[in-house]
Amino acid sequence: MKLLTLNFLTCAIKTCKSAPSSFPLHPRDASLEVIETDLNLPFLKNILPRLMWDELRVITSELGLPDLPPTPPTREDLVVAAEDAAVEGEESEEEASQTAKDLHRVLLETTVKEGKLVCGNCGHEYKVLEGVPNFLLPGHLV
Amino acid sequence: MTDAEQQGAAYEEEHVHAVYEQIASHFSATRYKPWPIIERFLKELPDGAVGADVGCGNGKYLTVNPRVFMVASDRSTNLVKIAKQHQPHDSVVADVMNLPHPKHSFDFAISIAVIHHISTPERRIEAVKAILELLRSPLAGNPGSGGRALIYVWALEQKDSRRGWDEGNEQDVMVPWVMRAKKEKESKKGKGQKAIDSSNEAEQPSEQPQDKTFLRYYHLYRKGELEQIIGEAGGEVVEAGYDKDNWWAVVTPQL
Ligand SMILES: [Zn+2]
Secondary structure (H helix, E strand, C coil): CEHHHHCCCCCCCHHHCCCHHHCCCEEEEEEEEECCCCCCHHHHHHHHHHCCHHHHHHHHHHCCCCCCCCCCCCCHHHECCCCCCCCCCCCCCCCECHHHHHHHHHHHHEEEEEEEEECCCCCCEEEEECCEEECCCCHHHC | CCHHHHHHHHHHHHHHHHHHHHHHHHHHHCCCCCCHHHHHHHHCCCCCCEEEEECCCCCHHHHCCCCCEEEEEECCHHHHHHHCCCCCCEEEECECCECCCCCCCECEEEEECCHHHCCCHHHHHHHHHHHHHHECCCCCCCCCCCCEEEEEEEECCCCCCCCCCCCCCCCEEEEEEEECCCCCCCCCCCCHHHHCCHHHCCCCHHHCCCCEEEEEEEECECCCHHHHHHHHCCEEEEEEEEECCEEEEEEEECC
8 A cells, every 4th residue: 555545544433434533544553665656747747736744754754754844745856857857948847856756755765554544533553454445344333 | 323224225235235255356457447427427537636546345446547547446355456556546444325435525436336226215225325415515605516426327218128127017026146266168069178278187077166146146237227216315417318228327415
């Protein structure tokens, strides 16, 4: 499971969803795996406004990853500035900045392979096995 | 849960979920071609849109548009493992009745061939409510500006299909899924004996692998029924139609 996905996940228990403490879910005993994928610069730019940055910072710090900057990058931050880039044709393809590469690495390539995701409201633990989190609830919680 | 809901859930566990878990890889091998209306819905999304694929199966709709981000879910762990490979998306195991997403967090959703597996009218409405709840709410004073979901269900009216059901038939049916055993390429034309591989010669006929039939529960929707449950769930139908033995609708939350 990608860390980006945690941006769109919360506790599956209905009564938890209105409780602010149910988001984000907290990884526990997590083993991480980096799975390399192609960097897609337009995709990163477009997903930026959807990121709950403060919550992502909580998750990365809980996972012991390097701190994310206090404020989210801008679209411009993701591209190598024009004067630095080779300026041959005007339509030359934009080049991903180090910031974009770092963001791609943490959001799309860093995955939780095994571990648990814990709800901060009810304490329920969801298992992650072989990279797949399981949100099926036991009968008494449905 | 009420007793009726509990019974409905238990029934679906046995006659839907357990079956898909067993037929996952075989089922997946037969599900690869996206349907055009669904493809169009996904391709018309603005770049960077974020959505859910509720009941994603093997994830065949995750291949359509890599410029959006989809969090797919299915009850079957085996199907989710197959769906997981499609970048840049992600897949989780979850139940449509208890989806693990913050309310109103998605621009779009699709739920293809899912809510026809739900066995009571109340639970069908609950499922549509759960899908609507994923979507962005409309902006004040701008009805229809909320997120949109595309829902597909099997139609009762499909007299030209292999199954031949039509208006007036029973709507709650058990549909067989036959998993063919891997036999040697023996044909109907009687050259079977010759085609048997030498390594199998010693085998008794009784040890020949047998076809296995699994029965899945379906509720076949009659004309207008999908729109009706969408209305009862508090959704507004933006567009709807009939496509190859299925009823479909694009829905949005009401103001
Ligand atoms: Zn919870």
